[in-house]
Amino acid sequence: MASKEVQHDSDDGMDEFMDKFKTQNYKNAFSEDNWEEEFDRIPMFMKKAPEEIDPQKYPELACLQAILHDEDRPPEEQAKGLKDEGNAYFKEKNYQKAILSYTAGLKKKCGDQELDTVLLTNRAAAHFYLGNMRSAYNDAAAAKKIKPEHLKALIRGAQSCIELRNFSEAVQWCDEGLKAHPTDKKLQELRAAADKHKRAKERDARKAKIKQKKLLAEKEALLAAIKDRGIKLLQSVKPRPSGSNSEDEDEGSSAAISQLSLDGLGSQEATGAQVFLDEQGSLHWPVLFLYPEHQQTDFISAFSEKDCFLDHLAIMFGEELPPWDTDRKYHPNNLQLYFEDEEKDTLYQVNQETSLLHALQHKRFFVKSGTPSFIVLVKISSFSKQFFTGKTIRNTMEDSSLLW
């Protein structure tokens, strides 16, 4: 019941009231500076859920969450709430969080099979997008166990199998799926893709097998060629099952051949060169020349067995002598070649005009680590004399007891 005065006043008051708004904001108004921030704190307008819901900062949100996760609610409702939560995270591509929600939902063991199946299938999808194929597979399989005809689970399972390269199993999943959903395009597509991969995989296996066989055959041919020539290979370091070394030498080298072990042919050199058989049936060896006087070596990657030592020495010490040869002594005709029989501490002289093959065939020549090595010394030098102490010198040509 307004008095006349008030009525009078109210009109003026109204203007005054309205004028106030032009300068003042209403209580709890949004300020121009931070209205966006403010908006973001109202649950309804939130674009993104905050990582942690601090009840101080976001009281309304905390309140809502409490409602959602109220332990007093029946498990199905809780589980459904968690499923929705998971789905929301999934939409934001926050797969980790989604997985947590789904897992929590499953933990409720609400007994609703339909819901559990969806939780598992969705979790499988989240795992899939994270690249956790095995987890995706396991979840899809679990979902399939509950509901064998659940289409999404079947598709996800097949996809996981494909990613895990279990193509046969992928086809099986698709076939199972197609029984229940014969016209599903996705399943048909997956089946065709899985089948194709499977057959490509089988082809690759066949190709690899043939290649392996070829390599093996080549290796066998190589070892046979070496054996035929009577050349002995020495295994580098191999534990012998029985007694002493000396008697086992021959056994060891034939064992190397029979084992077809690459170790017997392995080269210690960084170049990785290995003996090989050429198209004409000749062997080419990696050969080491040792110069103990100057602690130097020369490595020839492919020394044909038909070549003689002079052929190579003439080139190596032909035009220019090596830089380490400070005394300028290493002329080819000044050099004497030897190979060492370590066992018997014996050095065998090798004539420069001998072919490599001939040298290798010597009864006491053992090829170590697939690389024959020869010692080069200057004839009649003080170093040589010193070098010979404690060793026996044999001449390979004259000693009749050392027949090839």
Place this chain on the structure above:
Amino acid sequence: MLSETEAAELLSFLSPETRPDVKGQTTEYILGMSGNRDGCRFLRSKADLLHAVFALTSDPSIAIVKDCYHILINLSADETLHQVISPDSSADCRLNLHLALTVQHYRSSLIQVLVADVKVLPVLLKKLLDPEYVFADQICSILSNLTRHTKTCKTVLKVLQEEAGLSQLVTIFCTEGYNKKANFHYLGPLLSNLTQLPEARDYMMDKDRCVIQRLLPFTQYQASVVRRGGVVGTLRNCCFDHARHEWLLSDAVDILPFLLLPLAGPEELTEEENEGLPVDLQYLPEDKKREDDPDIRKMLLETLLLLTATGGGRNALKDKSVYPIMREFHRWEKDVHVTAACEKLVQVLIGDEPEQGMENLMEVDIPEDVEVKLKEADVKEQEELEKEQEEMRQEEEKKKSDAPGTDKGQDDGLTR
């Protein structure tokens, strides 16, 4: 044959209440009868006997059930549709014959009897689908035999679609271990027979489903020539629909490798040739064996030839280096008929494209006189092939003059 009284007597022995030993002897006797042409003809004319036999497939005695199935297999194998046979008007007939039999002058054949009684084929099909049923294979044989002729085939397909659906059959066929007591190999020939009919082919090659694709791996199924032959026959029939060739040759089905694998051998091909082949044919191991059965080999070649009817098909086969496979195959093949089929295929593969308007070889109009000449040429070729084959055989026999000859018994589906 038997007199009416004797027939009636037999019928009475076949009633379910009869003593088992009498029943058993009767079924044995009838089985013997079904082993020859005349006996079959007689039995087929006795609808009531057939009904009784069929009823006894539910007998508690396994031996009797087995005999009855074998009788039905024999009868279905010997199925020759007579012109007109007057319906049996035996007054002693105790079973209810469907009205259609007596009113219409139907050909009294096994299929009519089986279908006339509404329950029969459906019952058989239901048993077929039962994973525990012990005589599932026998049912497959019967159905396979029944579908040899187009008319009966149509009937079986119709009932099949109504009761079980072709999809179920394909599922059973392709599922290993569906039934522990049955191997379902005879579903192969059944499917092959069914695909004589366009409706069956439509179903097999339904683009929205995955049906024919599931049959493909069985072209290599070592354990059963019946199954293999059935599958290859099915594929061959399907390839008569040249409108579907593009789809069949596409990745969705990819029929080509499965047709070529049984014809490919262990011979080593160059790396270049290998890389051009379909994936499944690359780098085959040295123990690869070719298809054993010459008839199946011939069917495979015929199927491939069918696929060359369209320009697209020819290109596909040329692109996929089918030629090296055929080259090696030709070197290996000894049978003259198969070699002839191979040569036909090779001619198309290496020949020039036909002139404009004739790209689809199946749609080309052949003038009548040319057609006559071609037919004559075909007949002549067949005769020459037969002669060649005979000569080869005689040479072989001369070589092993004291080795006993192997008697390849006729496979007419008869069980004795």
